[in-house]
Amino acid sequence: MKKLKFFTVYIILLLTFSCEDDNNIGINTVSITVxxxxxxxxxxxxxxxxxxFTKFNFEDGVQTxxxxxxxxxxxxxxxxxxxxxxxxxxxxxxxxGNAAAYIFEGTMGEMQIVDTSLxxxxxxxxxxxxxxxxxxxxxYSGSPTFLISPTPGKILVFRTHDNRYAxxxxxxxxxxxxxxxxxxxxxxxxxxxxYVYQPNEGATTFD
Amino acid sequence: xxxxxxxxxxxxxxxxxxMGQPTNSKFDSTKNNLDEIIITATKTERILSSxxxxxxxxxxxxxxxxxxxxxxxxxxxxxxxITVSDFGGGEGIQMQGLDSEYTxxxxxxxxxxxxxxxxxxxxxxxxxxxxxxxxxxGPSSSLYGNNAFAxxxxxxxxxxxxxxxxxxxxxxxxxxxxxxxxxxxxxxxNFYSSFFFNNYSSDGYDLIEDDGLNTVNKFKTNxxxxxxxxxxxxxxxxxxxxxxxTQLIDNIAPNSLTGETFSSxxxxxxxxxxxxxxxxxxxxxxxxxxxxxxxxxxEQGNRFSESFYDQIFLKPEIKTVYKxxxxxxxxxxxxxxxxxxxRTYFEIEPKQNSPFIYFQYDYNPNEKINLMLGGRFDKxxxxxxxxxxxxxxxxxxxxxxxxxxxxxxxxxxxxxxQLYFNFSNSTVGYTVIGYNVVEDVLNQxxxxxxxxxxxxxxxxxEDPLSPESSFGVNIGYDRDIxxxxxxxxxxxxxxxxxxxDYRVIANKTNGQNVFxxxxxxxxxxxxxxxxxxxxxxxxxxxxxxxxLLYAYDLDARKAFENGEVYARLTPTSPAFRLxxxxxxxxxxxxxxxxxxxxxxxxxxxxxxxxxxxxxRSKYGLYDSNxxxxxxxxxxxxxxxxxxxxxxxKIINSxxxxxAGIENIFNYLDSxxxxxxxxxxxxxxxxxxxx
Numbered sequence: 001m002k003k004l005k006f007f008t009v010y011i012i013l014l015l016t017f018s019c020e021d022d023n024n025i026g027i028n029t030v031s032i033t034v035x036x037x038x039x040x041x042x043x044x045x046x047x048x049x050x051x052x053f054t055k056f057n058f059e060d061g062v063q064t065x066x067x068x069x070x071x072x073x074x075x076x077x078x079x080x081x082x083x084x085x086x087x088x089x090x091x092x093x094x095x096x097g098n099a100a101a102y103i104f105e106g107t108m109g110e111m112q113i114v115d116t117s118l119x120x121x122x123x124x125x126x127x128x129x130x131x132x133x134x135x136x137x138x139x140y141s142g143s144p145t146f147l148i149s150p151t152p153g154k155i156l157v158f159r160t161h162d163n164r165y166a167x168x169x170x171x172x173x174x175x176x177x178x179x180x181x182x183x184x185x186x187x188x189x190x191x192x193x194x195y196v197y198q199p200n201e202g203a204t205t206f207d
Numbered sequence: 208x209x210x211x212x213x214x215x216x217x218x219x220x221x222x223x224x225x226m227g228q229p230t231n232s233k234f235d236s237t238k239n240n241l242d243e244i245i246i247t248a249t250k251t252e253r254i255l256s257s258x259x260x261x262x263x264x265x266x267x268x269x270x271x272x273x274x275x276x277x278x279x280x281x282x283x284x285x286x287x288x289i290t291v292s293d294f295g296g297g298e299g300i301q302m303q304g305l306d307s308e309y310t311x312x313x314x315x316x317x318x319x320x321x322x323x324x325x326x327x328x329x330x331x332x333x334x335x336x337x338x339x340x341x342x343x344x345g346p347s348s349s350l351y352g353n354n355a356f357a358x359x360x361x362x363x364x365x366x367x368x369x370x371x372x373x374x375x376x377x378x379x380x381x382x383x384x385x386x387x388x389x390x391x392x393x394x395x396x397n398f399y400s401s402f403f404f405n406n407y408s409s410d411g412y413d414l415i416e417d418d419g420l421n422t423v424n425k426f427k428t429n430x431x432x433x434x435x436x437x438x439x440x441x442x443x444x445x446x447x448x449x450x451x452x453t454q455l456i457d458n459i460a461p462n463s464l465t466g467e468t469f470s471s472x473x474x475x476x477x478x479x480x481x482x483x484x485x486x487x488x489x490x491x492x493x494x495x496x497x498x499x500x501x502x503x504x505x506e507q508g509n510r511f512s513e514s515f516y517d518q519i520f521l522k523p524e525i526k527t528v529y530k531x532x533x534x535x536x537x538x539x540x541x542x543x544x545x546x547x548x549x550r551t552y553f554e555i556e557p558k559q560n561s562p563f564i565y566f567q568y569d570y571n572p573n574e575k576i577n578l579m580l581g582g583r584f585d586k587x588x589x590x591x592x593x594x595x596x597x598x599x600x601x602x603x604x605x606x607x608x609x610x611x612x613x614x615x616x617x618x619x620x621x622x623x624x625q626l627y628f629n630f631s632n633s634t635v636g637y638t639v640i641g642y643n644v645v646e647d648v649l650n651q652x653x654x655x656x657x658x659x660x661x662x663x664x665x666x667x668x669e670d671p672l673s674p675e676s677s678f679g680v681n682i683g684y685d686r687d688i689x690x691x692x693x694x695x696x697x698x699x700x701x702x703x704x705x706x707x708d709y710r711v712i713a714n715k716t717n718g719q720n721v722f723x724x725x726x727x728x729x730x731x732x733x734x735x736x737x738x739x740x741x742x743x744x745x746x747x748x749x750x751x752x753x754x755l756l757y758a759y760d761l762d763a764r765k766a767f768e769n770g771e772v773y774a775r776l777t778p779t780s781p782a783f784r785l786x787x788x789x790x791x792x793x794x795x796x797x798x799x800x801x802x803x804x805x806x807x808x809x810x811x812x813x814x815x816x817x818x819x820x821x822x823r824s825k826y827g828l829y830d831s832n833x834x835x836x837x838x839x840x841x842x843x844x845x846x847x848x849x850x851x852x853x854x855x856k857i858i859n860s861x862x863x864x865x866a867g868i869e870n871i872f873n874y875l876d877s878x879x880x881x882x883x884x885x886x887x888x889x890x891x892x893x894x895x896x897x
Contacts, residue, residue: 048717087659107773108781125660132711132720139833149833152782153773169781177779192779 029206030197032061036175037191039074050090053080058158058166058197071099071160076189077138077148077173079129082161084121095121097161101128103136104155108169108194111155114204119159129156137170146183148173165204168195246316247341247361249567249579250350250538251528259577259601259611261681261697265340267365272806272817274853274865274891276378276386276407278332278362279882281340284819284851286752286802287736288342290329291795292881297328303344303699304732304758304796305357305677309619311347313361315448317476318354320520320546321497325622331452331472333405333430335376335388338365344699346617346679349581349597352544352563356617356677357701364432364448367392367399373896378865380889384409397438405430412884414877419461422881428454446478458503464511466503472496487528495520514551521545538567538581548623552630554644557623562586575603589626589643590671593618607687618676625672625707625724636719639709642672645723649713656716663712663723673726677703691742700733730793732758748806758796763836774832774840789838791827797846799824813857822848828879844879848872853889863893 034056042051053073057064064070073080073093083099086092100119104111120128133140137154141147150170158166172192174181196206243255248262255264265281275281279290279298290298291307299307308325311318312332319327334340340362347355376388385408392401408427415422432450439445456468478491499516524542531537541564549556565583572578581597599613621642628641629648640648645668652658683697706728713721736754743749766772767790773782774789792798801822808815824846831842853867869887876883 105771107783126714130714132714134835135711135714135720139830139835141829141833145829149778152775152832152834153771153784171775171779171781179777181778194781 027199030061030199031194032197033192033194034061035177035192037063037074037193039076039189039191041076041078041189048090049076049078051075052091053078053093055082055093058160058195059162059164059199061197067093068096069161071097071166072101072158074191077136078127078131079137079156080122081128081158083159084123084128086124087122087127088124098159098163099161100159102157103129104157104167105153106155107153108155108167108196111157111167112205112207114157114159114165114167116159116204119157138173147181148183148188149181163201165198165206166195167206168193245341246363247313247343247359249569250316250526250540251536256609256685257577257601259579259599260613261344261611261683261699263342263344265342267338270334270337270340272815272853272855273819273851274378274855274867274889275334277330278334278340279329281334282329282360284802284804284821285342286738287344287754287756287800289797289800289823290882291326297324297326298330298882299326300329300360301795302357303679303701304734304756304793305701305703305730309354309356309617309675309677311351311354311356311359313351313359314450314474315364315476316361317474317493317495317522318351318520319472319474320495320518321470321472321499321516322622323499323516331428331454332362333386333388333407334362335386335405336364336390336401336403336432338363344697345613345681346595346615346677346701347597348585348593348595348617349583349615350565350567352565352583352585352593352595353561353618353620353674356619356675356703357679364403364434365390365392365401367394367401367434367436369394371897374894375896376891376893378889378891380869381887382410382412382884384889399434399436401432401434403430403432414875414881414884419459421459422877422884424456424458426454426456428452442482444478444480444482446476446480448474448476450474458501460503463506464503466501466511468499468501470497470499472498485530488525489527490525491523493520493522493524515549516551517549519545519547534571536569538565538569540565544585550623553623553627554629554641554648555627557627559587559589561588577601587620587674590620590674593620593674593676609685611683611685612681614678614680616676616678618674620674621672621707621724636715636717638715638719638721640712640721640723642668642724645712649721652713652715652721658721659714659716661713663710668723672707672724673705675703675706675726677701693740694737695739696735696737698733698735701731703728703730703732706730727762729761730759731761732756732793732796746807746809748808750802750804752802754800756796756798756800758793759790760793764790766836767838772834772836772838774834774838776840785834785838785840789840791837791839791841794827794829794837797823797826799846814855816852816854818850818852820848820850822846844876847874847876847880849874849883861895863895865891865893 039054040051041049043049053075055064055070055073057069058071070082081099081101082095082097084095100121102118122128130136137150138148139151156168170193171177174186174188175190177192178186198206243264244252245255245262245264246252248258248260270281282288282300283290289301291301292298300310301307302310312327343359345358347359351359371393373391378386387406389404406429411421411423411425413421430452434448436446452472454470458466458468474495476493478489480489497518502513503511505511522542522544526540529537543562545560547558563585567581570578578600583595585593595616597615601609601611603609626641626643628639629644631638646665679701681697681699685695687693705726707724708727709722709724711720712723734756738752741749767785767787770784772785774785775782803820806817825843827837827841827843832840850871851869852871853865855865857863867889870883873886874883875885
């Protein structure tokens with residue numbers, strides 16, 4: 001039994017070079033890799049899903065239990081933002097921030113300026129990051145491997161609950177981000193992702 | 208492993224080649240293919256070498272030489288044809304890079320049905336009573352209508368010869384596989400009859416242990432066939448062919464589930480033919496039904512799942528061949544196809560009537576040229592009626608050299624599953640709806656509160672789903688270089704349109720999707736094949752074939768060109784953009800394929816042997832890096848070489864003994880290739896009653 005109860009955070013690169021950018025006053029963007037953020041759910045596919053979301057704060061780069069100071073939440077393959085209203089499934093937290101999201105098609109490096117017109121919040125008809133294979137961030141292979149894989153070329157762009165921006169590339173859904181994941185043996189619902197956080201309020205660029 | 212095998216093979220081949228230097232013995236001057244009669248290409252009897260189409264024949268003697276027992280064994284050794292396994296364990300044909308559901312399979316000129324998952328399982332067909340197998344490559348709906356999209360394979364069973372004949376053939380092979388055949392025939396004056404029985408059974412095998420499943424379950428099959436014919440007068444003949452097939456499979460499934468799959472098939476064909484000097488008319492009625500029933504029980508004997516499939520097909524057809532002159536012949540036919548399917552998970556029991564009419568004009572302006580123009584019209588209610596033209600011509604440059612071209616249209620109507628399916632997976636929770644019942648079923652799901660949001664508006668389903676269609680071009684060159692060497696080369700290209708795929712049409716409140724079908728894919732396959740035959744001497748003969756194949760989804764290629772596709776090197780590395788060179792093509796297509804056959808035949812000693820190799824270069828079975836396309840960063844199935852060998856000894860006029868090994872190199876890829884079970888040994892006894 002793995003003892004790893006909580007995720008670990010590695011700050012790979014704290015400082016990136018953005019001093020010459022006029023938009024950014026003072027504070028640099030931050031690049032972080034989050035490994036094995038556990039996002040359990042109760043009830044399997046086909047039944048009604050429940051259980052608390054694993055909430056995450058981009059500024060601190062850690063999981064949080066706070067009811068207000070969170071940006072995104074994870075439960076199984078579903079991702080919610082702290083903005084908008086509940087879809088109505090069981091155990092969804094109250095949205096009290098201004099978070100929003102959209103999906104950018106391209107590489108992490110190509111995602112440089114947030115197009116704020118594309119931002120959407122969670123609503124009664126669906127999450128800002130759509131659920132289901134091929135609709136949002138992942139592809140479900142079905143038979144015979146039954147793997148959930150992050151779709152390459154999908155960058156999740158978030159506005160945080162307090163009007164900062166972050167871009168996220170999800171890398172793995174399995175514990176330890178194995179090279180060749182096996183859906184039958186590798187524990188799932190463990191998110192590994194890279195993100196870049198823009199700490200200056202309202203600044204929409206990442207370079 | 209493969210490199211080693213190739214070297215091994217080259218060594219063998221070269222040594223045999225040098226051993227087989229020509230001697231000055233007399234040659235059988237009749238060319239093999241001059242007197243071969245083929246019926247599939249024109250629905251009339253034609254000499255193979257005079258045809259402008261890409262056709263080939265596998266003769267009974269070729270089949271006997273290799274001791275093949277099932278049609279899949281025979282097809283697997285042909286250049287440019289491979290058998291492809293489906294989930295149900297059936298093996299279908301991939302022809303010129305087009306999938307197995309697009310090749311029409313006939314027995315004695317009549318179509319086989321029962322493609323429950325799209326594939327027609329070639330293991331259903333015993334080759335124990337086959338006269339020849341005729342293969343037409345290229346779209347052929349101008350004569351055959353629906354399903355003749357990639358080509359046609361026609362299995363012609365034996366016609367009785369004068370007197371009472373009978374033979375028994377029994378073979379036994381690894382996995383406790385038995386194949387037993389009894390064939391009796393009688394012909395006298397105006398009457399003939401024949402009876403054929405085949406029993407084929409096996410314990411199956413399991414390539415992946417601990418998954419609770421067998422790769423091939425234990426099964427047994429029986430085939431009965433009766434043919435009767437009677438000449439009512441000099442010009443009037445009646446014929447009845449009847450065939451009955453059953454298969455019983457012992458199923459096992461994970462969690463100690465056990466059950467059975469039973470399927471049966473009937474075919475009855477009744478023909479009256481009238482022949483006069485210039486006109487021949489055939490009236491035939493063909494009836495066939497396919498029935499499948501499947502269940503699984505748990506350990507306590509409670510029914511866990513059950514499904515059935517019950518299909519009926521009836522076709523009356525009248526065909527007239529009018530020989531206008533020695534240079535001109537006209538074929539005209541009309542008929543009606545009636546089909547019904549009753550199946551688990553269907554909203555309704557669909558019935559379909561489709562009348563058809565066809566013609567073909569065959570013209571020889573001079574001795575060197577033959578031209579053929581044909582067309583067929585099939586009328587459909589549920590989707591667009593189809594007009595299928597075909598044009599082809601051959602030019603004999605000289606007696607032993609010819610060039611030919613044929614172009615044609617082929618189509619496949621949406622199958623009933625794509626139109627009427629209503630299936631919700633009970634464990635995962637997704638739903639699949641047939642195109643024609645989307646409105647009803649989706650509204651019902653909405654009423655039940657199961658739909659979170661609709662992605663494709665319901666009114667997009669108002670226009671009917673279109674048949675899938677293909678347009679093919681084949682350009683061939685044949686030459687007998689001398690009495691020993693012949694060469695045949697063919698360029699082919701197929702462009703397929705409106706191929707049907709499924710997509711998400713709505714999201715369900717349980718987080719799963721609702722799927723339905725739509726016309727989307729445009730596919731292009733092209734390439735060439737080249738085949739040479741070399742008769743070294745009275746003992747040795749060789750044939751070598753090679754096929755190059757490109758098979759692309761055109762929209763996928765465009766997505767690569769537009770830079771819309773991404774991949775990663777490892778799961779934890781960032782994604783990067785792919786370009787058009789990175790697109791590999793369609794799944795399960797090998798770019799290179801090769802076949803080599805070495806025959807040894809010693810008539811004096813009544814002994815023959817042959818060794819056959821088949822090579823398939825690497826191919827991808829599924830997208831392994833989640834970008835929905837097959838690109839060069841995906842996992843591929845390794846290219847592989849397989850080889851079969853066997854020997855035959857005629858003991859006396861009644862008794863023949865054979866033995867052999869299939870898959871000599873014991874090539875295995877348990878994860879990806881389910882129809883290679885390792886090395887197989889077999890022996891066989893043939894007994895002639897007279």
